[in-house]
Amino acid sequence: MLMPTMTETWATMGSTIASFMFVWAIIRQYCPYEVRRYFEKYAHRLTGFFYPYIKISIHEFTGDRLKRSEAYVAVEAYLSTNTSRSAKRLKAEMGKDSTNLVLSMDEYERVTDEFRGVKVWWVASKVVSPARSVSYYPEQEKRFYRLTFHKRHREIITGAYLEHLVKEGREIRARNRQRKLYTNSPGYKWPSYKQTMWSHIVFEHPATFETMALEPEKKQEIIEDLVTFSQSKDFYARIGKAWKRGYLLYGPPGTGKSTMIAAMANLLNYDVYDLELTAVKDNTELRKLLIETTSKSIIVIEDIDCSLDLTGQRKKKPEKVSDEEKEKEKMDKERKEVKEEGSGSSKVTLSGLLNFIDGLWSACGGERLIVFTTNYMEKLDPALIRRGRMDKHIELSYCSFEAFKVLAKNYLNLESHPMFETVRGLMKETKITPADVAENLMPKSPLDNAEKCLSSLIQALEEAKDEDARKNAEKDEAERRKTEQEQEGETERKKTEHEEATYKENGIASGCHGGI
Numbered sequence: 001m002l003m004p005t006m007t008e009t010w011a012t013m014g015s016t017i018a019s020f021m022f023v024w025a026i027i028r029q030y031c032p033y034e035v036r037r038y039f040e041k042y043a044h045r046l047t048g049f050f051y052p053y054i055k056i057s058i059h060e061f062t063g064d065r066l067k068r069s070e071a072y073v074a075v076e077a078y079l080s081t082n083t084s085r086s087a088k089r090l091k092a093e094m095g096k097d098s099t100n101l102v103l104s105m106d107e108y109e110r111v112t113d114e115f116r117g118v119k120v121w122w123v124a125s126k127v128v129s130p131a132r133s134v135s136y137y138p139e140q141e142k143r144f145y146r147l148t149f150h151k152r153h154r155e156i157i158t159g160a161y162l163e164h165l166v167k168e169g170r171e172i173r174a175r176n177r178q179r180k181l182y183t184n185s186p187g188y189k190w191p192s193y194k195q196t197m198w199s200h201i202v203f204e205h206p207a208t209f210e211t212m213a214l215e216p217e218k219k220q221e222i223i224e225d226l227v228t229f230s231q232s233k234d235f236y237a238r239i240g241k242a243w244k245r246g247y248l249l250y251g252p253p254g255t256g257k258s259t260m261i262a263a264m265a266n267l268l269n270y271d272v273y274d275l276e277l278t279a280v281k282d283n284t285e286l287r288k289l290l291i292e293t294t295s296k297s298i299i300v301i302e303d304i305d306c307s308l309d310l311t312g313q314r315k316k317k318p319e320k321v322s323d324e325e326k327e328k329e330k331m332d333k334e335r336k337e338v339k340e341e342g343s344g345s346s347k348v349t350l351s352g353l354l355n356f357i358d359g360l361w362s363a364c365g366g367e368r369l370i371v372f373t374t375n376y377m378e379k380l381d382p383a384l385i386r387r388g389r390m391d392k393h394i395e396l397s398y399c400s401f402e403a404f405k406v407l408a409k410n411y412l413n414l415e416s417h418p419m420f421e422t423v424r425g426l427m428k429e430t431k432i433t434p435a436d437v438a439e440n441l442m443p444k445s446p447l448d449n450a451e452k453c454l455s456s457l458i459q460a461l462e463e464a465k466d467e468d469a470r471k472n473a474e475k476d477e478a479e480r481r482k483t484e485q486e487q488e489g490e491t492e493r494k495k496t497e498h499e500e501a502t503y504k505e506n507g508i509a510s511g512c513h514g515g516i
């Protein structure tokens with residue numbers, strides 16, 4: 001019998017494959033879905049006998065579809081180091097500090113990797129499912145990576161290789177991570193498959209605790225608290241508490257609450273989620289936003305007192321409201337109105353927010369800070385700010401002399417100056433916010449030197465002192481008038497009483513006369 005030559009074998013295989021493809025094309029074109037499924041099933045089994053490779057798919061979104069899968073993100077980062085060498089089509093994204101471009105493989109690109117002498121293949125791919133006919137959503141893309149390797153290496157690849165890949169992927173991500181500032185936008189539509197509810201920009205705020213004007217002991221205490229938190233994963237696990245911590249920053253406008261949030265993020269290298277509560281439709285949407293936040297992040301709700309009407313239980317007003325309080329209320333109302341403009345009304349309730357902070361869902365992810373800021377702590381519901389929810393209350397107040405020295409160092413590069421004594425004296429007599437101090441210390445022209453800036457600050461302090469004196473005088477005058485009016489009223493009342501008594505006496509006396 002004649003043995004077939006190599007060429008003949010190839011030709012036979014080729015024609016078998018071609019016939020198979022032809023039959024398959026006909027089945028796909030003309031057969032009903034059930035028949036197609038049947039053929040697919042058996043075709044897979046058949047090829048399984050001869051095909052010596054194993055494939056593992058890692059999808060971008062799995063299960064609940066709300067969060068990118070960690071495995072996918074790790075593979076993406078891991079391959080980014082590999083692909084720049086062997087892939088031909090690459091995607092580039094800005095890396096940490098906007099100084100370098102991070103490369104990753106483009107869709108449908110294939111690369112090889114080697115681990116302990118074993119070769120594997122990676123391909124980046126996606127399936128596009130068509131848009132649903134009755135839907136606002138565009139077509140959905142489901143991206144995934146597929147790993148292929150020979151079945152004789154199954155153990156090493158599914159064990160040591162995948163472990164090594166996840167570990168390295170995480171490290172690369174941490175190295176290249178650009179911190180982000182997220183915000184939830186109003187008018188948000190429900191996400192398509194891959195969209196998230198947050199939009200982001202690169203977080204580049206320069207504030208640090210070093211540049212913050214605060215008393216040194218207070219600053220140190222806050223830094224220690226934050227660092228301890230970030231290193232306490234095991235501790236939180238041991239005591240059975242979710243790894244998160246709430247901070248309430250309160251104080252007058254311009255005392256550094258927002259600046260401190262940026263300093264916190266820079267200290268711990270966390271992302272910031274700036275949550276605009278008035279743009280959140282309801283409690284369900286709030287929970288979804290929470291689920292989408294990542295670990296190593298700060299979730300911020302600024303001006304919590306004006307975010308929503310969360311103070312329902314504390315509406316009892318004092319009987320007498322001073323002019324100052326009236327003015328505060330008016331300002332709040334205006335701010336609230338401005339915030340609510342265009343954002344549609346929100347149905348987030350106090351209980352929804354409480355659940356957001358420490359409900360069951362709040363534990364997902366871990367390593368998160370929740371920070372509220374307010375100008376009026378007394379307006380917040382006690383339930384919202386009790387310890388355990390807002391674990392640490394930090395008051396940021398008017399500028400002290402110690403805080404001024406930090407600003408003088410930052411702005412003027414001065415550690416001491418004869419004019420400092422005048423500033424110290426005036427600061428004891430009047431109040432000024434760090435924002436106002438900073439503004440005065442800022443040179444306004446290239447010719448402005450330290451003396452000019454310090455003079456400007458001293459002038460501002462003197463003006464503030466005069467203003468205080470004027471306000472005090474007005475207050476005293478108002479008090480004096482009030483006392484005078486009260487006294488006049490009292491005299492008038494006594495006079496009337498006296499007249500009435502005299503009238504009664506006279507009437508009785510004249511009645512007696514008549515009777516006799």
Ligand SMILES: Nc1ncnc2c1ncn2[C@@H]1O[C@H](COP(=O)(O)OP(=O)(O)OP(=O)(O)O)[C@@H](O)[C@H]1O
Pocket residue numbers: 211212213214251252253254255256257258259260374375434435436438
């Ligand atoms: N403690 C501080 N240290 C350094 N700079 C400060 C401090 N407080 C305020 N500033 C300066 O003042 C500006 C305003 O401060 P910031 O926005 O942090 O105040 P705020 O307390 O958040 O005010 P608001 O209550 O109005 O939101 C900042 O840009 C910063 O330069």
Ligand SMILES: [Mg+2]
Pocket residue numbers: 257258259302373
């Ligand atoms: Mg602020």
